Amino acid sequence: MEPGSSTDVSIVIPTHTEKRWASLARTVASAHAQTHRAAEIVVVVDHNPEMAGRVRREFPGVTVLENAYARGASGNRNTGAFHTRTPFIAFLDDDTVASPRWLAGQLAPFADPSVVGTGGGIIPAWAARRPTWMPDELLWAVGVSYTGMPTRTAPIRNVWSANMIVRRDAFLAVGGFRAGFGKLGDQNRPEDTELCLRMSSAKGGRWMYVPGATIDHEVPAERSTFGFLMRRCYAEGRGKVQMAGLMPKDQELGAEKDYLRRILPRAVARNLADAGTGRGMYHALRAATVVAAVAAAAWGGGVETLAAVFEGTSTDGTI
Structure with missing residues (x-):
């Protein structure tokens, strides 16, 4: 060059x-x-x-x-x-x-x-x-x-x-x-x-x-452990709430919403169907893992949201 x-x-x-x-x-x-x-x-x-x-x-x-x-x-x-x-x-x-x-x-x-x-x-x-x-x-x-x-x-x-x-x-x-x-x-x-x-x-x-x-x-x-995945999803939930707080009000986490509403439900349905048709019980584990991951991320997001609320209350006395 x-x-x-x-x-x-x-x-x-x-x-x-x-x-x-x-x-x-x-x-x-x-x-x-x-x-x-x-x-x-x-x-x-x-x-x-x-x-x-x-x-x-x-x-x-x-x-x-x-x-x-x-x-x-x-x-x-x-x-x-x-x-x-x-x-x-x-x-x-x-x-x-x-x-x-x-x-x-x-x-x-x-x-x-x-x-x-x-x-x-x-x-x-x-x-x-x-x-x-x-x-x-x-x-x-x-x-x-x-x-x-x-x-x-x-x-x-x-x-x-x-x-x-x-x-x-x-x-x-x-x-x-x-x-x-x-x-x-x-x-x-x-x-x-x-x-x-x-x-x-x-x-x-x-x-x-x-x-x-x-x-x-x-x-x-x-x-490569289940524990790491749960910690990672929990941290991701907290991180996305923190990021949302930095974004302009007219911007939304559209990609995340689409992922939660479309991609993950399809993953659960597909893996359950594969498990039900005898393609391997590990597919049932994959479906359960998706559900657990969503729960961990939601828990992290909830914790971060509450932390932000309490921080706001402690600094100005209002929510």
């Missing part, structure tokens, strides 16, 4: 712990191996100076930065993104491996100037066997593409930061990821969804999903 090309792109990879060193090495290698060569690969280390030094020593040709903001993925990504100067900024997580044509495929929709960002397909790389009780509709809980998403290139409300490319001017216009809002510890606030909504609202643009522009996303064994 010639310098100054209109499709120049930088890749930002946030990281925070040497426990992921092997997976980070695979991510960086896949970034270097793109058919559409990146102008710059930036690894941003989250408040871990020793790891930052090791990255500098062991990854030649990579720009290494340290998170300039509060600990967390949002500040980490912003540090890298604000450093870049290319028209496009791509984001990968440090536990992913991009397919060779990932960048090329995902940059294509930007030929339309109304596109402010794109996302691609995310394939699970299970460390253990995939649980038989896990339905395809709940694969979002382990950070991968799920049933209900488009199967061909199409507009979409939001994509995930593990596999995202943004138009730099649109990203900067909204100040990047929201500081203090994101995944940290046991909090699981959807900072990528919130960013997508702000960017499309501010610029009047749209997001495109390119399922063929794939990455593999590691799913460690501890995320």
Whole structure:
């Protein structure tokens, strides 16, 4: 790719712990191996100076930065993104491996100037066997593409930061990821969804999903348990209520409502039908898992709603 090309792109990879060193090495290698060569690969280390030094020593040709903001993925990504100067900024997580044509495929929709960002397909790389009780509709809980998403290139409300490319001017216009809002510890606030909504609202643009522009996303064994799924759904319920509180009043969580009203009921019905026709009793487990997941998310949403009510009461004496 010639310098100054209109499709120049930088890749930002946030990281925070040497426990992921092997997976980070695979991510960086896949970034270097793109058919559409990146102008710059930036690894941003989250408040871990020793790891930052090791990255500098062991990854030649990579720009290494340290998170300039509060600990967390949002500040980490912003540090890298604000450093870049290319028209496009791509984001990968440090536990992913991009397919060779990932960048090329995902940059294509930007030929339309109304596109402010794109996302691609995310394939699970299970460390253990995939649980038989896990339905395809709940694969979002382990950070991968799920049933209900488009199967061909199409507009979409939001994509995930593990596999995202943004138009730099649109990203900067909204100040990047929201500081203090994101995944940290046991909090699981959807900072990528919130960013997508702000960017499309501010610029009047749209997001495109390119399922063929794939990455593999590691799913460690501890995320293959029923307990993890319930905790993840509970946290998602809380996070979506928090996000709704940041959105303009005229914006609704339409995608979530459609998912709850259409996608999940079909999943329950289909799996019960499959179990009833002798296709395997694990289908009954999948139907029960969907019901449990909805209950966990509803519980989390209810807890967050009550917390907001009580917080409002304590600060101004009214509800």
